[in-house]
Amino acid sequence: MISTLHHPILVETCRFLPIQYPHYRCGVCWRKYKSQKNLNQHQRYECQKEPQFCCPYCQYKAKHKFNLNKHLKRIHV
Ligand SMILES: [Zn+2]
């Protein structure tokens, strides 16, 4: 007997709607990500987190180091 009831929903979605890519949702803030890796990164560094990188020259705080670097280059040259 072949049962179709136990196919994962994701696979069914892909078959009928080929444009949609599988996505990963953060259960806390409902942001969507294309890959598990991006979601993990979001949850580790962004979701419900206070900005961790503080500008030594002003009140600016960034969640990512590259954002702080961008700020430093733009504002405190
Ligand atoms: Zn989140």
Ligand SMILES: [Zn+2]
């Ligand atoms: Zn600054």
